[in-house]
Amino acid sequence: MPREEYVLVCISCGESYPREEVVYRCRRCGDLLEARISPGGVFRLDTLIGRVHSMWRYRELLPSFFNRIVSLGEGYTTLVKADKLAKVVGVREFYVKLEGLNPTGSFKDRGMSVGVSMACMIGAKSVVCASTGNTSASLAAYAARAGLECQVYIPEGKIAWGKLFQARMFGAKIYQVAGSFDDALKRVMARGGEDAYILNSVNPWRIEGQKTAAFELWEQMGGKTDYVVALPVGNSGNIAAYWKGFKELQEHGLINDTPRLVGVQAEGASPIAEMLTRGLESLPDWPNPETIATAIRIGRPINWKKGVRAIRDSGGTAVKARDEEILDALRLLATTEGIATEPAGATPIAGVKKLVEEGWLGRDEKVICIATGNMLKDTNEALVSWNKPQKGD
Ligand SMILES: Cc1ncc(COP(=O)(O)O)c(C=O)c1O
Numbered sequence: 502m503p504r505e506e507y508v509l510v511c512i513s514c515g516e517s518y519p520r521e522e523v524v525y526r527c528r529r530c531g532d533l534l535e536a537r538i539s540p541g542g543v544f545r546l547d548t549l550i551g552r553v554h555s556m557w558r559y560r561e562l563l564p565s566f567f568n569r570i571v572s573l574g575e576g577y578t579t580l581v582k583a584d585k586l587a588k589v590v591g592v593r594e595f596y597v598k599l600e601g602l603n604p605t606g607s608f609k610d611r612g613m614s615v616g617v618s619m620a621c622m623i624g625a626k627s628v629v630c631a632s633t634g635n636t637s638a639s640l641a642a643y644a645a646r647a648g649l650e651c652q653v654y655i656p657e658g659k660i661a662w663g664k665l666f667q668a669r670m671f672g673a674k675i676y677q678v679a680g681s682f683d684d685a686l687k688r689v690m691a692r693g694g695e696d697a698y699i700l701n702s703v704n705p706w707r708i709e710g711q712k713t714a715a716f717e718l719w720e721q722m723g724g725k726t727d728y729v730v731a732l733p734v735g736n737s738g739n740i741a742a743y744w745k746g747f748k749e750l751q752e753h754g755l756i757n758d759t760p761r762l763v764g765v766q767a768e769g770a771s772p773i774a775e776m777l778t779r780g781l782e783s784l785p786d787w788p789n790p791e792t793i794a795t796a797i798r799i800g801r802p803i804n805w806k807k808g809v810r811a812i813r814d815s816g817g818t819a820v821k822a823r824d825e826e827i828l829d830a831l832r833l834l835a836t837t838e839g840i841a842t843e844p845a846g847a848t849p850i851a852g853v854k855k856l857v858e859e860g861w862l863g864r865d866e867k868v869i870c871i872a873t874g875n876m877l878k879d880t881n882e883a884l885v886s887w888n889k890p891q892k893g894d
């Protein structure tokens with residue numbers, strides 16, 4: 502008997518599908534699917550003591566039906582208290598979660614551990630994704646670990662060098678697409694996964710792994726939820742995953758209230774922030790996304806419905822940051838706290854600064870920013886141009 506029972510459920514019409522069915526969109530209405538679990542039991546703060554230091558410590562709320570879990574020890578990342586940053590930004594407490602400490606240097610590893618395990622369970626021989634860089638680096642690593650063939654589609658010339666290096670090192674077949682991430686994803690989705698299992702965040706098993714970061718915040722903050730969580734938003738799968746994690750904690754009676762979630766987008770790629778600030782009912786067209794934060798250079802977020810729900814239902818908000826503001830936030834984080842991240846990971850700090858200035862965030866708030874990717878993935882000169890090395894004697 503499996504410990505838990507999972508089904509895939511459409512977020513619009515409620516149609517359900519068996520957990521092992523390979524389906525990326527509802528066959529009835531075309532909308533996104535979500536994995537739903539009815540657990541036999543749930544972890545509590547004290548039952549977690551002594552468990553494995555990875556996201557699999559929350560096993561009661563994760564799939565347990567795999568013959569084989571493909572893991573590299575992902576999750577359980579450090580949460581650093583940043584007192585100097587709190588002073589500069591003007592809030593009571595400030596924390597940064599270091600998702601760049603994951604095995605391939607980004608939060609994507611959480612989703613890939615579950616997603617690639619699922620690929621193995623259904624007998625896939627090959628996996629595929631479109632990527633702004635981190636997804637391909639992570640999928641390539643987990644596919645190698647699982648012995649699967651891996652194909653990745655990336656926007657030509659638009660991903661950080663370190664991420665391309667990772668996908669090459671892990672032996673993925675790499676296809677460069679003229680255009681943006683959105684064009685690369687269209688290419689992957691058009692083929693419908695006929696020859697390979699699709700592991701973009703449209704695949705609900707990715708979100709299932711990524712939701713564990715919310716469990717970690719709950720554990721790291723001593724079971725409390727009296728804070729705001731700010732995240733960079735591209736496809737909006739990750740913010741949806743955090744929301745799913747907090748909702749599950751609430752459904753199981755482990756928390757009463759949920760944190761508010763703040764989605765931060767780069768101004769040149771901000772359809773979700775635009776939609777929410779203008780009160781639109783659907784996503785505006787965004788044909789040419791552009792930003793220095795290449796990880797979130799996305800004009801048509803595939804998970805926008807889930808992301809918008811996460812922001813609205815949590816009582817949060819969405820905000821835009823200009824590239825100069827993102828660079829300033831990165832420099833501030835690095836030079837005041839000794840913590841750095843790739844540019845996308847600094848956008849939440851830029852967003853939080855704005856929200857304090859605008860008064861949406863009060864001086865008494867506790868804020869957690871998610872630094873989603875490792876600094877060494879993107880060593881673009883523009884990120885450090887303010888600090889020119891000088892000639893020594
Ligand atoms: C470093 C980093 N931050 C944030 C994001 C955005 O996550 P999502 O697309 O789930 O919104 C990505 C996605 O590629 C990323 O690589």
Ligand SMILES: [Zn+2]
Nearest residue numbers: 511514527530
């Ligand atoms: Zn449906």
